[in-house]
Amino acid sequence: MKFSVTKEKLLECLQQVQNVVSTRTTLPILSNVLLQTNGREVRLTTTDLDVGVRGSFEANIEKEGATTLPARRLFTIIRELPSSEIQFDVDGKNAASIRSGQSFFKILGLPEEEFPPLPKFDDSKVVTIRQKDLRDGLRKTSYAISTDETRYVLNGVLFSFKDNKLTLVATDGRRLAMLDIDLEFPRSHEADIIVPTKAVTELQRLLTDDGEVRVSVGGSQIAFDLNNSLLVSKLIEGNYPNYRQVIPGEMKERVTLERETFLNSLRRVSLLASDKSNSIKLNFSKNNIDITANTPEVGEAKESLPVAYKGREFSIAFNPEFLMAPLRNLAEDEIFLDLIDEMSPGVIKIQSPFLYVLMPMRISS
């Protein structure tokens, strides 16, 4: 194959696909990226057999063909090339000559046939979602995914298609993030599937603010088609736990907080949360919250935050990291913090259908 392309286009596309490639792999072909000409485009594909990503870029194609080249190496070379015009020439033995300005590189690849094909989705259920909605949804939930491998059903985001809604859920057993996206799809497309962490991370990289993404579910696989790129992943098998059980029914107190102000205060005070107990205390009193943290033999921090609060006085402690995570990932100016008492979970809500349940820490008095 032979083509020429600008450095920027190629680099952008490589950046999209190269994260899937794992450095340590049992199959050498998996550290390679598949290059294929397709009409006036060149398609790049990578896979680790669990997650596969395909991207494409426009190029000036002189000769059609396909090959695979070591992904990381190709990426580092392209990144360093001096000129913006790059010429690719791959011979019959999968050796690629790359010319750019005064530079010349020759790298050896492997035959295209060895590359495992991405699974096909012929008779799958397809749902279309606005990219912006899905990107937002994943950003606001994915930080709560569990990394505990013994609870493998929690190592991903639940996509629950039901009642013309897509509900995204992530939990690690101490906190739970949930978000609804309104969608239209036939009843026959209702399903609960778990998309693994790696696919979620890669998908977030691909999603943009414009356009739509076609989601196809077939068997134990899922595909996200974003017009010029595609992500295919295996699903986590098993049943996601009944997360609704976790959401508290009634709430006693509600405080409205400015997200950024609250986050900044928490960030400052948490500097003195001890590594061991790792908790931060919120002391509620009339129209005021005192945020405190202390570490024995180190010191303590305190910050007051004026709020509209008329309920009873009480204190509740949270893991500061868990409390800050949703605040960092939400975009809204105002958030609501719903509480029952010092031993019951706190809930963060916003105007749109989003919910974050966080278990309090025990306060040692």
Added chain:
Amino acid sequence: MDEKCSQLWTKLSAALKPEVSADTFKRWFSAVKLTGATADEVTLLVPNNIYQFWIESNHMTALQTAISSVLGGPRAVKFVCAVDTSAGSDAAEPEPGISARAQAAAGRANKTPGLNPRNTFESFVVGPNNEIAHAASLAVAQSPAKTYNPLFIYGGVGLGKTHLMQAIGQYLGARGKSTRVMYLSSELFINEFIDAIQHNNLVKFRKRYRQADLLLIDDIHFLGGKERSQEEFFHTFNTLFDGHKQIVLSSDRPASEIANLEHRLVSRFEWGLTAELQPPDVETRMAILRKKAHTLKIKLRDEIFDFLATRIKTNVRRLEGALMRVASFASLSGKELTHEVVEHLLKDILQEEARRAVTIDQIQRRVAEHFDVRLADMTSKRRPANIAFPRQIAMYLARELTKASLNEIGEAFGGRDHGTVLHACKLVKKRMKEQDKIRQTISFIDSALQR
């Protein structure tokens, strides 16, 4: 028991209530049942896995406090999910999950990665050198984990260890679709183990290996000296063995001779059946050549087969390579194959074969090294027992392993006459019969020389 359990749970609940909020208790603990309590463990039945996850993550301290106050000490808490929920369906599901994974991994259905489809029992040539190993492998394939577990196959390079192991794997893979076959080299096992340590993936790693129905590990001798890997393998071995899963191992030497291998592993490897593969005799080599020629559709004259079979003795792989070389030369050049042409074609291989033959000099060096005497003592006139006996052993080995005559051997050992050599041989034989230790030492040196 049931009544006792529910009474105990009532007590525990009472102790638990002040520890957690009313809402928490109602939400998480009212649906829990206590199904068993022993001196060190309490079993709780929960409606589904969210109860387990949530209680484990958030309410363990409270639960332990309650348990300590009621039972007088801490207990391990075990959760059991009610059968009709996810735990039940989880247990039923791994089957399709694994096959789907394998399918995608290999790009084709029901193949264990790493197995070469050419290595089957049908394509294995049986001769007196490998009869036992072949029969044992077949028995294992036909009734895994029943007769010989573990099966330990050992022999030099290119004698068919891998072939037999893969044949077992393919046989079982083709028979029962539900049999999970894992084939890998111990090197891969070590690498994946290191990788798992680095990425904190040990649980996944263990799960992967410990759910195999048939575990085939090639070249197990690479485990020698790798202590943590050995320990991990030891536990994997025990788990599989206790679960009545078949284990097949291959090595280039007997388990007891693998350097730096822990004794508990050695003894386990020797637990089942140990089968040795020896270099094939000339008839078997002929049969191998003919079979290979048949599958590759190569036609050669009988005398060429004869030539290859008699001249290449040590290694089947080399034998097949030589056949390929001769055949491709014939088809490419179209020339008549004569002895000279073949000899010229294979000169490097033949040289190598000739070099493999043991010389008296090598024997002397090896023996001197083993007994820690000077090489010069092999030829010297000095004859204290600690020098004379090793010298006699070396003479005996020279007699057994080389074609040299008694006179030639005597000459090589400092101009001794043939009677001395004969006496040495007789003496060594006698002492080998009498003393196990001497026999072992000599067979050790012998196998080291042959390798």
